Amino acid sequence: MKIRTATDLTDRIAVERIWRIREIATLRDQCNQMSIPENTRRILRRSFVPIVYAHWEGFVKKISHYYLEYIAMQRPILGELSAPFQAMFLWNECAQSVSRGKAISLVQVCSTASSRKDHQILLPYRDVIPTHSNLDSKTLKDICLLLNISYAPFESKALFIDSSLVSRRNHIAHGEFQDIDVADMELLKIEVLYLIDSFRNGVENAASLQSHLNAPKP
Numbered sequence: 001m002k003i004r005t006a007t008d009l010t011d012r013i014a015v016e017r018i019w020r021i022r023e024i025a026t027l028r029d030q031c032n033q034m035s036i037p038e039n040t041r042r043i044l045r046r047s048f049v050p051i052v053y054a055h056w057e058g059f060v061k062k063i064s065h066y067y068l069e070y071i072a073m074q075r076p077i078l079g080e081l082s083a084p085f086q087a088m089f090l091w092n093e094c095a096q097s098v099s100r101g102k103a104i105s106l107v108q109v110c111s112t113a114s115s116r117k118d119h120q121i122l123l124p125y126r127d128v129i130p131t132h133s134n135l136d137s138k139t140l141k142d143i144c145l146l147l148n149i150s151y152a153p154f155e156s157k158a159l160f161i162d163s164s165l166v167s168r169r170n171h172i173a174h175g176e177f178q179d180i181d182v183a184d185m186e187l188l189k190i191e192v193l194y195l196i197d198s199f200r201n202g203v204e205n206a207a208s209l210q211s212h213l214n215a216p217k218p
Contacts, residue, residue, distance in 0.1 A: 003070045006207045012066050013200055020055040021193065027051060028189055032182065045180040046172055052192050053169040057135040059196050064147060067203045068125030071212045079117035084148045085212050086113070092124040134170070137161045148211050149202035160191050 003009050030036070031044040071085065078086060094108045129143055137158035144151040154161070165188065171178050180188075206212070 002073050003066055004073045006070070006204075009066055009070045009207050010204055013063055013204065016059060016062050016066075017196060017200060020059055020196070024052055024055055024189060024192070028185065031185055042179070045182070045185050046178060048185050049165075049172050049178070049180060049188065050169050052188050053135075053165055056165070056192050056195055057131050057133070060135060060140070060143065060199055061129060061131055063199060063203050064129040064143060065125060067147060067207065068123060068128055070207060072123040072125045075120040075122065076212070077117075078113070078119055078121045080213055080215075081123075082148050082212055082214055084146050085123060088128065088146065089121055089123055092128075134166060135161075136166045144202070147203070147206065149206045153198040153202065154195070157191065157195060161195070164188065165192070 001008075003012055027044070027048055031041055031048055033041070036044070068088075076085075078089060081089070090109050090112055093112050129146060130139075131143070132139060137154065140154055140161065141151050144154070164184075168178055168180075
């Protein structure tokens with residue numbers, strides 16, 4: 001079912017959040033199960049890192065898709081969209097000319113923007129937001145820019161995202177040894193839940209304020 005209202009969006013985000021939070025909690029509990037030998041728990045703690053990272057990246061990709069689908073279903077007028085969404089539409093529309101060269105690209109983009117500024121458009125929303133399978137703080141900042149949501153809640157978490165989450169996940173995913181203790185695991189859980197909820201709040205606030213428009217709600 002298409003996401004046509006802000007309520008639809010909130011409901012879909014809630015469903016996406018709940019199953020991920022439950023899975024993270026279940027795995028955390030298994031890692032702390034004292035009936036399991038310590039060597040096995042150590043392995044489970046290592047597996048916790050790529051799984052909790054996967055939920056973080058997966059949540060951002062899904063919720064970004066849902067938000068863009070919500071905007072697309074409004075059939076907005078191109079000229080009324082805020083700059084990031086105009087750019088998203090024009091990039092998609094002019095992709096072929098962009099690949100042929102700078103001059104023709106600029107002409108085509110400007111021509112399309114001018115000729116369709118008063119027209120309703122269908123904003124692209126499938127596979128638009130790139131995470132590059134490596135959702136570090138720079139990529140997250142770019143995604144926030146594209147979606148016109150605030151990056152401020154993530155500013156203080158950049159070091160955690162890059163070093164404690166992404167870097168550790170990459171080391172483990174490439175077969176390198178990383179010893180993850182109980183404190184490391186608990187910090188990962190707490191901080192990733194914060195990241196997930198901050199992204200959710202950013203998208204839901206943007207939808208409520210109609211931040212995709214040039215003249216959003218005050």
